Amino acid sequence: MSKHIAVLPGDGIGPEIMEQAVKVLNALGQDFEMEWADVGGVAYANHGHPLPQSTLDLAMQSDAVLFGAVGDFRYDTLERALRPEQAILGLRKHMGLFANLRPAKCFKELTGASTLRPEVVSGLDLLIVRELTGDIYFGTPRGRRTAVDGNFPGAPEAFDTMRYSVPEVERIARVAFEAARKRNKKVTSVDKANVLETSQLWRDTVTEVARDYPDVTLEHMYIDNAAMQLVRAPKALDVVLTGNIFGDILSDEASMLTGSIGMLASASLNDKKQGLFEPSHGSAPDIAGKNIANPIATILSAAMMLRYSLDMNDEADRIEDAVARVLEQGLRTGDIMSEGCQRVSCSEMGDAVRAALR
Numbered sequence: 001m002s003k004h005i006a007v008l009p010g011d012g013i014g015p016e017i018m019e020q021a022v023k024v025l026n027a028l029g030q031d032f033e034m035e036w037a038d039v040g041g042v043a044y045a046n047h048g049h050p051l052p053q054s055t056l057d058l059a060m061q062s063d064a065v066l067f068g069a070v071g072d073f074r075y076d077t078l079e080r081a082l083r084p085e086q087a088i089l090g091l092r093k094h095m096g097l098f099a100n101l102r103p104a105k106c107f108k109e110l111t112g113a114s115t116l117r118p119e120v121v122s123g124l125d126l127l128i129v130r131e132l133t134g135d136i137y138f139g140t141p142r143g144r145r146t147a148v149d150g151n152f153p154g155a156p157e158a159f160d161t162m163r164y165s166v167p168e169v170e171r172i173a174r175v176a177f178e179a180a181r182k183r184n185k186k187v188t189s190v191d192k193a194n195v196l197e198t199s200q201l202w203r204d205t206v207t208e209v210a211r212d213y214p215d216v217t218l219e220h221m222y223i224d225n226a227a228m229q230l231v232r233a234p235k236a237l238d239v240v241l242t243g244n245i246f247g248d249i250l251s252d253e254a255s256m257l258t259g260s261i262g263m264l265a266s267a268s269l270n271d272k273k274q275g276l277f278e279p280s281h282g283s284a285p286d287i288a289g290k291n292i293a294n295p296i297a298t299i300l301s302a303a304m305m306l307r308y309s310l311d312m313n314d315e316a317d318r319i320e321d322a323v324a325r326v327l328e329q330g331l332r333t334g335d336i337m338s339e340g341c342q343r344v345s346c347s348e349m350g351d352a353v354r355a356a357l358r
């Protein structure tokens, strides 16, 4: 049966990077049924909502969603519910995509592209497992009101709620421990248990789940220390398990270890193996339409889609090998450019990866 993929390019550089990923997928010689739909600012412009019902229905019915990026400064002044970012948050929530996997791998050719010293990042290969449907991102109540207490009673204030339940922490912890079993059998759980109640519950729950995985080493780390260790000695980390907001921040930080955020793919999975696959970077409106964006994160996200949602491991390997080969050939988009390499455009990078498929 052909696999049904919802293709949602979104805003900014979304369409141009998506075109490259689709190009590579189409060259695999497999039977994919791809259906395209608007999402983000472009969906707001065309349908009055960043996540139109038709796009959501398409995503829910697909085997997997390939997502570009959303965000457009033209819509930043809209009420929050209509801003482009709500599209990705809505998809995560409606599809129940609680497990976000963000691998940060430093290709050997790119050790010089990182702002960190080559010996700190060479050979780096870590996996951030970020909880994606809870925490302060989705916690209620939230809103604005007049303060009745706090430092300035009577002043206008805003508030959000950080929340985690035990089953929410358990299921994401299991994803991390299972992943660790296939890697170096070490999980670093990141929280702020010295200050936050949610983090203490997180830590207690992860410790409980760890009993089922005696072969995996568990360590706990505070978020501030983790942010430091990630740039001090990132290779000491393997699987990093954390909540939604800490994971958001740490994954951007981790991307810099790989040379560029343009290299970082991600998978967001639910309990039915259905997934949404997107580059970890944003819509970069400043370089949109110039054909200079790095499509590799999107191409590698397509590879993750094949691996995690479509049971096509061999094809996923083929794409990942092709990306490695293109880097070996010395082809670079601007963000990862270094001396002696050949600078290519977004579409040329897509063509090169397609040509390098074996």
Ligand code: IPM
Residues within 6 Å of the ligand: 085, 088, 089, 248, 280
């Ligand atoms: C990410 C992004 C999103 C997030 C935004 C666009 C809502 O930063 O995927 O990391 O905060 O999760």
Ligand code: MG
Residues within 6 Å of the ligand: 248, 249, 252
């Ligand atoms: Mg982010």
